[in-house]
Amino acid sequence: MKPYTAEKILNIALMGHSGAGKTSIAEAMLKLSGAAERLGKVDAGNTVCDDSPEEVYRKSSVSAAVAPLEWKGCKINLLDAPGLLDFAGAAAEAARAADSAVIVVSGRDGVAVGTEKAVETAEKRGLAKAFFVNGLCDESARFYRVFEDLKASFGPAVCPVVVPFIENGKANIYINLLEYKAYDYSNGAPVEVDMPDMGDHRLQGLRTAICEAVAETSDELFEKYFSGQDFTPEEVIVGISKGVKSGTIMPVFCGDALLMRGMEQFLDGITWLLPSAADKAGEIGTDVNGDPVELAIKEDAATAAICFKTIADPFVGKVSFLKCISGKVEQDGTLLNMRTGTSEHIGKVVMMRGKKQEAMRVIPAGDIGAVLKLSGVSTGDTLCAPTRKVVLDGIDYPPASLRMAIEPENQGEEDKVAQAVFRLIEEDPTIGFENNTETHEMVISGLG
Structure with missing residues (x-):
C-alpha cells in the first residue's frame, strides 16, 4: 500500500452491541475495496479480523483488530472492536486509536445496551459518530422502527443519509437522501434506478429529520429553521459535513453486510463525511514538568506515538500497535519510552491486516502501524523523540468487575x-x- 498523508487517512472504530455485524461489515468493506480476495464469514471462521482460535471457536470478537483498506484515494484504518462487555477493554483500545466511530445497530433488535455503551465510549473520547443499521435483508428487520429508536435515544442529531425502500417486505433498493438517488441491489451489483414513491408522509419525515440535525450545527441555522425558512441544498450538504466532523450530527447509513448491499454508499459516505486524521488537529500531551503540550499532526515535527494494543504472537513474537500522533515512526530509528525512561530501537515496521503483514517502514503522523519485538513497550506507553519529551493520554480501561x-x-x-x-x-x-x-x-x- 502506498503512503498517505494525514489529510487522506481515516481511523475508524467499528463498535456496537455483540452480534450486530461489525466484523461482517469490516469483511464487506475489505472485499469491496480489494483488500481481501473473498468475503469472509463469521460462522465459517474465515474472517480477516477474527483470526485467533478463540474468536473462531466463539464466533465472536474478543480483541480489537486492525484492518487497513484503500477507497477512492483515501486510506481507511478499520478498528474492529468486540461488542461483548467482557472485552470492553479492547473496545477502549480501538477508541483510543480512532478518530471516528461507526456504531453498528441490528436492523432486527435495534438499540441495545452495547449501542449505548459504544456511544458513551465515543463521546468520552470526543470521536465523530455515525450509525450503520445492518441486516436489512432479514425478514424480521424493521429499519424505520430502529431509526425512530435511534432518534428517541440520541436526539435530533441523528440524521438519515441512506434509507431503504421496502417493497413486498424486501429491502432491495437503497436511497441516498443527499444525492437524492436510488440504487437497486436485486441482482447483486448496484444499479441506479428512478426514485421510488416512498409516500409523502415518510419522505417529509426524513427531510424533517435531516433539517433538525442541520439546525443543531449553528445558531444561525437554528434560528432560520425555527423561523419557518427552508434550507438551501448547499446549506444542507455543508451543514451535515461540518456537523459530522464537529460531532453535532450522527449520520445513519444502512444495508446488509452479508449480501454486500448498501456498502458502496456507506464507503463513499464515510470517506466524505467523517473527519480525517488531519481534521482531528492533534492532541494535548504533558511534558516532564506536567505542563500541557500541543501536538500537531505534522510529519516534520518531533515524534510522539501511543502504543494502543499489544499481541504476543507465538511465531512472530511481540507485536506493538502504534498510532503516530506527531512526526513519524521510522524503521531502525530510536525513540524514548516515557514510562521506563529507556531508549527503544524501532525494528521492523509493518502494516497488519489480520495475520498478514505488509512492509511499511514508516508510520507517518495520523497513521497506524505495528512494530515487531519492542520488548520493553507495553500497551498505553508513549514513545517520543528525546528532543521533545511528552506523555500522551493512555487508555481508559473499565474497572474490574x-x-x-x-x-x-x-x-x-x-x-x-x-x-x-x-x-x-x-x-x-x-x-x-x-x-x-x-x-x-x-x-x-x-x-x-
Missing part, C-alpha cells in the same frame, strides 16, 4: 502460574493480579 483466588494444580508451581498470568496481562491490561498478604492467596481480577 470480578475477582477470584487461583491456585496451581501442583504445589510449588506458584511462580509458573504468575508468569503465565503476566503474559496474559501483556495482551489484556484489564486483567489484574496480586498476592493477597492477608489470605496468602493469588487473586486475579477482570471484566468477566
Whole structure:
C-alpha cells in the first residue's frame, strides 16, 4: 500500500452491541475495496479480523483488530472492536486509536445496551459518530422502527443519509437522501434506478429529520429553521459535513453486510463525511514538568506515538500497535519510552491486516502501524523523540468487575502460574493480579 498523508487517512472504530455485524461489515468493506480476495464469514471462521482460535471457536470478537483498506484515494484504518462487555477493554483500545466511530445497530433488535455503551465510549473520547443499521435483508428487520429508536435515544442529531425502500417486505433498493438517488441491489451489483414513491408522509419525515440535525450545527441555522425558512441544498450538504466532523450530527447509513448491499454508499459516505486524521488537529500531551503540550499532526515535527494494543504472537513474537500522533515512526530509528525512561530501537515496521503483514517502514503522523519485538513497550506507553519529551493520554480501561483466588494444580508451581498470568496481562491490561498478604492467596481480577 502506498503512503498517505494525514489529510487522506481515516481511523475508524467499528463498535456496537455483540452480534450486530461489525466484523461482517469490516469483511464487506475489505472485499469491496480489494483488500481481501473473498468475503469472509463469521460462522465459517474465515474472517480477516477474527483470526485467533478463540474468536473462531466463539464466533465472536474478543480483541480489537486492525484492518487497513484503500477507497477512492483515501486510506481507511478499520478498528474492529468486540461488542461483548467482557472485552470492553479492547473496545477502549480501538477508541483510543480512532478518530471516528461507526456504531453498528441490528436492523432486527435495534438499540441495545452495547449501542449505548459504544456511544458513551465515543463521546468520552470526543470521536465523530455515525450509525450503520445492518441486516436489512432479514425478514424480521424493521429499519424505520430502529431509526425512530435511534432518534428517541440520541436526539435530533441523528440524521438519515441512506434509507431503504421496502417493497413486498424486501429491502432491495437503497436511497441516498443527499444525492437524492436510488440504487437497486436485486441482482447483486448496484444499479441506479428512478426514485421510488416512498409516500409523502415518510419522505417529509426524513427531510424533517435531516433539517433538525442541520439546525443543531449553528445558531444561525437554528434560528432560520425555527423561523419557518427552508434550507438551501448547499446549506444542507455543508451543514451535515461540518456537523459530522464537529460531532453535532450522527449520520445513519444502512444495508446488509452479508449480501454486500448498501456498502458502496456507506464507503463513499464515510470517506466524505467523517473527519480525517488531519481534521482531528492533534492532541494535548504533558511534558516532564506536567505542563500541557500541543501536538500537531505534522510529519516534520518531533515524534510522539501511543502504543494502543499489544499481541504476543507465538511465531512472530511481540507485536506493538502504534498510532503516530506527531512526526513519524521510522524503521531502525530510536525513540524514548516515557514510562521506563529507556531508549527503544524501532525494528521492523509493518502494516497488519489480520495475520498478514505488509512492509511499511514508516508510520507517518495520523497513521497506524505495528512494530515487531519492542520488548520493553507495553500497551498505553508513549514513545517520543528525546528532543521533545511528552506523555500522551493512555487508555481508559473499565474497572474490574470480578475477582477470584487461583491456585496451581501442583504445589510449588506458584511462580509458573504468575508468569503465565503476566503474559496474559501483556495482551489484556484489564486483567489484574496480586498476592493477597492477608489470605496468602493469588487473586486475579477482570471484566468477566
